[in-house]
Amino acid sequence: MHIENNYPHHTFYDEAISAEETPRKASKDLFKHLNNMGLDELKERQKTAEKTIAQMGISFTVYSDKGNIDRLWPFDLIPRTIEASEWKQVTLGLKQRLKALNLFIEDIYNEQKILKDKIIPEEVVLTSKDYRPESRGMKLKHQSWACICGSDLVRNDDGKFYVLEDNLRVPSGVSYMLENRSVSKQVMPEAFQDINIQPMHQYTYELLKMLGSISPNDTENPEVVVLTPGIFNSAYYEHAYLAHEMGVELVEGSDLIVDDNDCVYMRNIDGLQKVDVIYRRIDDAFLDPEVFREDSTLGVPGLMRAWRAGNVGIANAPGCGVADDKVLYAYVPDIIRYYLNEEPLISNVPTYECSKEEDYQYVLQNLSKLVIKPANESGGYGLLIGPKASQEELDTFSKLIQENPRNYVAQPTLNISTVPTLCESLEPRHVDLRPFILHGEKSYVTAGGLTRVALVKGSLVVNSSQGGGSKDTWIIELEDK
Amino acid sequence: MLSRVAERLYWLARYIERIENTARLAQVHSQLMLDMPKSVKLSWHTLIEITNNEDFFDEHYDAKTEKNCCWALLGDRDNSASLMSSLWWARENVRTTRDTLPRETWIYINELYLLVNEKQEDFYVRSKRNTLLEQIIRSCQAIAGMLDGTMSLNTTFQFLQLGTAIERADMTSRLLDVGAFFVAQETEAQEIKQFESILWANILKSVSAYFMYRQAVHMDINGKSVIRYLVNDPALFRSIKHCATMMQTQVNTLPNTLEINESISELQALIEKKIPFELGSPVLHNYLDDVQMQLSKVHNQFYSTWFHPSISQETMQQQSQ
Structure with missing residues (x-):
């Protein structure tokens, strides 16, 4: 009796088990291991994994009315597998996309050719909440505006990957991707011995190399720092993790000062030390109280001056969120064609813009079939999933859209793929995938990414703040047999 | 080194030392209580006095009972000088200086925190208190030894x-x-x-x-x-x-x-x-x-x-x- 024989039938694309109820190519060896262990052993190992996570203190913070709660990172033992040859194609598509988006951002803050050529309506860009006039006129080394991108991919029932959104502002999750790998190596060492799984821990070296490459100063060893809002931020764990792995300082706003010559320094016990590159994990709005929110105590007064003077590199650059707007998303295929003269290698999900008259009518009439997204929220907040919504929720969104059409986009509900997940037995649960893409002097894509899984049966919401979990992602090199 | 990091490291070491000392103090004090004659004015409240916690105690507690004094000194998170608060701060300080410390530092401190957090009710119970204090002291010594041995x-x-x-x-x-x-x-x-x-x-x-x-x-x-x-x-x-x-x-x-x-x-x-x-x-x-x-x-x-x-x-x- 094989584990996969009990796997429930359903109509979605499953990442591991094909319609014929046998493991797909990339999952064959994995299932050999799972069957060797058996369900009881798997459950034991799941417990070991959870204990390891508690011991390593891998946690994330949930904001709630009752204050902030530190929760242990939810992890499911059964990995998601992808064939290396398929991943290579995805990688090319992601690099292509980020390259085009960076050219777009540089254009928007300079000549605005794409607007003049009427590829994108001006108001879509200039009314975006993340358009920053303060960044106008800036030209960056390697056009590295969005240096670190965490794109959300989903696989639809046609078996194809789609980009759901581009996270260009301060994407998070990469430390969890790496920790998932550490945990799964600890609890399933045999599998790593037998299966060709691409390693992923070189990410932090690649990140440091990329950050060094955007330094505007001609120093041999650029001083790189990670700027965090502090311990109360939900991603603090990740900020500390990345700084540690790169061997650079983790700083808070109050550790940095900008002097009259527009140079950035950090406060050390023996005085001030010059900083060349800042990997900031703070939103634009809090970055510099001289320019943006005056009440920000997280930022560094004068940072924008220093950046504009070309004395410090900031990753991601202020204002790059303009390309990470859910309305603009609809135009990314056009952006790729315009700047690169290439066809997009990864598809977009069809997107209706509520600000367009014909789309507006369609959306209002078909609310119950669509997913409605606010143009500028992250973390799965303020989302409406039409087929699952109550009449009351549908009415609320109908009103919201009519009040402010620019603020909403709609997409058809996708039948996103599932992965076997350890419950009482193995059951299918929906997943997405967030790979991380670096763009500096060179481009780099992680081997796999963070697979997030909706642990609740039938649920499509994968966010950890809302009952989502995660899995290790294995990119598998198949051996010729 | 960043000034802020130096400050947190300094406090981390203070807190670890303070946790151990507070645990030892409470442990020894309960022994002393058993030996001293009734006429000597030695009470659980002396513990509160030694550790400069009188103001906090007067404000938050009524009776100077064993339970109250022990809780104020050991378990009370509202008292910034309690053992539990020191432990919480020690853990936060490691969390924010993790990148400068051996990896075990976090694991040890976190483990101790999880342990005390789970068993904190034991601070109330005389028969269980000593066992917990013993464990805390041992953990602090392990941390100090680990740092001496690996840095x-x-x-x-x-x-x-x-x-x-x-x-x-x-x-x-x-x-x-x-x-x-x-x-x-x-x-x-x-x-x-x-x-x-x-x-x-x-x-x-x-x-x-x-x-x-x-x-x-x-x-x-x-x-x-x-x-x-x-x-x-x-x-x-x-x-x-x-x-x-x-x-x-x-x-x-x-x-x-x-x-x-x-x-x-x-x-x-x-x-x-x-x-x-x-x-x-x-x-x-x-x-x-x-x-x-x-x-x-x-x-x-x-x-x-x-x-x-x-x-x-x-x-x-x-x-x-």
């Missing part, structure tokens, strides 16, 4: 040493003050006399110096000699003198230390002085007060030199109490 002599280690040394010296002076409290009791001097050796033996135990004292000082245990031993024995790691030397060693290789060096020299001069000791008089207490003041001066100079060079002293002591 190199770098700036991180130096700030940890400074924190350990100053907290240890401060705690030793406070514990001696318990002795001073009894010495100063005029009316009951006669009655205390017969319990004197038990009292001072317990003070030695609470800084885990009993064994070393026995080996080094071959005579009966009395106030004068215990005080001398704990204040200026050069060989005892927990003596105030040794703590001062430890600080000076580290300070010598850190930047901008002219002022701090002077203050440490003053502290050393104070330690070398003949310690006043007189039954029925507060002179010992006053002397220990001077020592604590001098420690506090050194602490403030750490701030003005390394942690917050240009910011006024009131705003900067968010972590101290």
Whole structure:
């Protein structure tokens, strides 16, 4: 009796088990291991994994009315597998996309050719909440505006990957991707011995190399720092993790000062030390109280001056969120064609813009079939999933859209793929995938990414703040047999 | 090294030292309670007094019961000086300086935190309290040993040493003050006399110096000699003198230390002085007060030199109490 024989039938694309109820190519060896262990052993190992996570203190913070709660990172033992040859194609598509988006951002803050050529309506860009006039006129080394991108991919029932959104502002999750790998190596060492799984821990070296490459100063060893809002931020764990792995300082706003010559320094016990590159994990709005929110105590007064003077590199650059707007998303295929003269290698999900008259009518009439997204929220907040919504929720969104059409986009509900997940037995649960893409002097894509899984049966919401979990992602090199 | 990181490392070491000392203090105190005659005014509340928690206690508790006193000192998260608060802060400080410390530091501290958090109800129960305190002490020793065994002599280690040394010296002076409290009791001097050796033996135990004292000082245990031993024995790691030397060693290789060096020299001069000791008089207490003041001066100079060079002293002591 094989584990996969009990796997429930359903109509979605499953990442591991094909319609014929046998493991797909990339999952064959994995299932050999799972069957060797058996369900009881798997459950034991799941417990070991959870204990390891508690011991390593891998946690994330949930904001709630009752204050902030530190929760242990939810992890499911059964990995998601992808064939290396398929991943290579995805990688090319992601690099292509980020390259085009960076050219777009540089254009928007300079000549605005794409607007003049009427590829994108001006108001879509200039009314975006993340358009920053303060960044106008800036030209960056390697056009590295969005240096670190965490794109959300989903696989639809046609078996194809789609980009759901581009996270260009301060994407998070990469430390969890790496920790998932550490945990799964600890609890399933045999599998790593037998299966060709691409390693992923070189990410932090690649990140440091990329950050060094955007330094505007001609120093041999650029001083790189990670700027965090502090311990109360939900991603603090990740900020500390990345700084540690790169061997650079983790700083808070109050550790940095900008002097009259527009140079950035950090406060050390023996005085001030010059900083060349800042990997900031703070939103634009809090970055510099001289320019943006005056009440920000997280930022560094004068940072924008220093950046504009070309004395410090900031990753991601202020204002790059303009390309990470859910309305603009609809135009990314056009952006790729315009700047690169290439066809997009990864598809977009069809997107209706509520600000367009014909789309507006369609959306209002078909609310119950669509997913409605606010143009500028992250973390799965303020989302409406039409087929699952109550009449009351549908009415609320109908009103919201009519009040402010620019603020909403709609997409058809996708039948996103599932992965076997350890419950009482193995059951299918929906997943997405967030790979991380670096763009500096060179481009780099992680081997796999963070697979997030909706642990609740039938649920499509994968966010950890809302009952989502995660899995290790294995990119598998198949051996010729 | 970042000023902020230096500050947190310094406090991390202080908290670890403080957790161990507080646990030991509570443990020894409950032993002492069993030995002392009823007429000696020794209560659970003495613990609150030694640790300077009277104001907090008066504000938050009614009766000076064993349960209340133990909870205020050990488990109460609202008391910024409780063992649990120190542990919480120690853990936060590791979390924010993780990148400068051996990986085990986080694992050990986190483990201890999870343990105490799970068992904190045991602080209420006399029969279980000691077991938990024992575990806490052992964990703190493991952490200190791990750091000694895995670090190199770098700036991180130096700030940890400074924190350990100053907290240890401060705690030793406070514990001696318990002795001073009894010495100063005029009316009951006669009655205390017969319990004197038990009292001072317990003070030695609470800084885990009993064994070393026995080996080094071959005579009966009395106030004068215990005080001398704990204040200026050069060989005892927990003596105030040794703590001062430890600080000076580290300070010598850190930047901008002219002022701090002077203050440490003053502290050393104070330690070398003949310690006043007189039954029925507060002179010992006053002397220990001077020592604590001098420690506090050194602490403030750490701030003005390394942690917050240009910011006024009131705003900067968010972590101290």
